[in-house]
Amino acid sequence: MRSLHDEISKSLNAAVTRAxxxxxxxxxxxxxxxNKLDVALKLxxxxxxxxxxxxxxxxxxxxxxxxxxxxxxxxxTDARLQRSNRPNAFGSQEGTSTIGQSVMxxxxxxxxxxxxxxxxxxAHTTLQQLQSKLAGEMHSLVECVEMLREQKCDRDExxxxxxDKADISRLAGLLSExxxxxxxxxxxxxxxxxxxxFNRQDSMWTSAIKDLSRLTDQKAELIELLSLRDTxxxxxxELNDRLHTMALVLGEPKAALxxxxxxxxAVCGACGASALMEPRDANAGAPPRLPxxxxxxxxxxxxxxxxxxxxxxxxxxxxxAGGSHTLLSSTTxxxxxxxxxxxxxxxxxxxxxxxxxxxxxxxDLKPCVECNMLTTDVPPEGAxxxxxxxxxxx
Numbered sequence: 007m008r009s010l011h012d013e014i015s016k017s018l019n020a021a022v023t024r025a026x027x028x029x030x031x032x033x034x035x036x037x038x039x040x041n042k043l044d045v046a047l048k049l050x051x052x053x054x055x056x057x058x059x060x061x062x063x064x065x066x067x068x069x070x071x072x073x074x075x076x077x078x079x080x081x082x083t084d085a086r087l088q089r090s091n092r093p094n095a096f097g098s099q100e101g102t103s104t105i106g107q108s109v110m111x112x113x114x115x116x117x118x119x120x121x122x123x124x125x126x127x128x129a130h131t132t133l134q135q136l137q138s139k140l141a142g143e144m145h146s147l148v149e150c151v152e153m154l155r156e157q158k159c160d161r162d163e164x165x166x167x168x169x170d171k172a173d174i175s176r177l178a179g180l181l182s183e184x185x186x187x188x189x190x191x192x193x194x195x196x197x198x199x200x201x202x203x204f205n206r207q208d209s210m211w212t213s214a215i216k217d218l219s220r221l222t223d224q225k226a227e228l229i230e231l232l233s234l235r236d237t238x239x240x241x242x243x244e245l246n247d248r249l250h251t252m253a254l255v256l257g258e259p260k261a262a263l264x265x266x267x268x269x270x271x272a273v274c275g276a277c278g279a280s281a282l283m284e285p286r287d288a289n290a291g292a293p294p295r296l297p298x299x300x301x302x303x304x305x306x307x308x309x310x311x312x313x314x315x316x317x318x319x320x321x322x323x324x325x326x327a328g329g330s331h332t333l334l335s336s337t338t339x340x341x342x343x344x345x346x347x348x349x350x351x352x353x354x355x356x357x358x359x360x361x362x363x364x365x366x367x368x369x370d371l372k373p374c375v376e377c378n379m380l381t382t383d384v385p386p387e388g389a390x391x392x393x394x395x396x397x398x399x400x
Contacts, residue, residue, distance in 0.1 A: 026185075033193070041200060046154070053151050060144045067137050074130045081123045088116055110255065117247070121240055128236065132229070259362025266364065287354040287366070294351075 253261035272281040351371045359365050 030189075037196070037200070041204075045204075049154055053147070053154065056147060057151065060140070060147060064137075064140065064144065067133070067140065071130075071133060071137065074126065074133065078123070078126055078130065081119065081126060085116075085119050085123065088112075088119065110251070114248070114251075117244070121244060125237065125240065129233065132233070136229075257362075262361065262363040286356065290354040 249261065249265060252264065256264075266282065269281045273279060274281065352368050353371055354366065354368045356364055357367045
């Protein structure tokens, strides 16, 4: 009886262990299948919405391409009409005084049409490249959708997995309360881990989509800036060509005058400097810099009680000629500041060049010829010698 009891206990323990293992395996399989099905359903809705958005964008690009093609055909037709109408216009204006003006106007119109056609063709080429790139991305999305459809669990497989799960009636009485509480705690822990993993994946996908959107916006802004730069360069080239044409028709001086009037008030877009020079230099004609101020003299001792001696000079010459007998005064003369001969003084002024334009000119200041000329005059016969001091002849 003892051995029979042991064998029955061993058999029951083995059956309970197999049932618990089968239940845990079935539960794990069901959780994995449910998670994969959840993720597949969410991805299916997102991919469907992305596919619809890409389809709408492709339709818009196709419509825009058709509109651009129509505009190109219209521009080509207008250009051919202009070419065919030019001989008739020349023939109808023979013998009039406005032939030159008509030729200039027709040439300008033709140039504008050619420039517009070039810009339209450039924009069309850019849009074609963008359309081809979007078509490649759409093809990649379609491949991703097909791959997800292949990897997604089938409904029959899910039903088979659910059918293989252990039933409550089969598990009744096979587990104790402690084992059930342990299994429940483990199951809740695994569920929390799964939820954390799903949340991390969701945040990663969201950040990736945001990065892709930001990169797409930056590329769109870069394309707009490049197109704006090309348009600005073409407009500036057109203005330059018109200025050259105006210079050929009117001449350099009048063209320079008109250019200066048009550029009045314009500033540089990068540094904000004025496009035109000032006609007058603010520092032109300014006096040289003054010498530094002298330091205050030291206080002298008080000598009010000392009687000054009378001066010894009797003869005072009121003419300035230098020498010891010149008019004396109580003022003292300090040594004059030295001259800086290393700096050459220049004079700045505005003047018109040979082309009729206004320029800022600068030239070196030279000393007066009369002040630096040596006297070579020969005194007349009978004149007294001129070696007397202070110009006195007596």
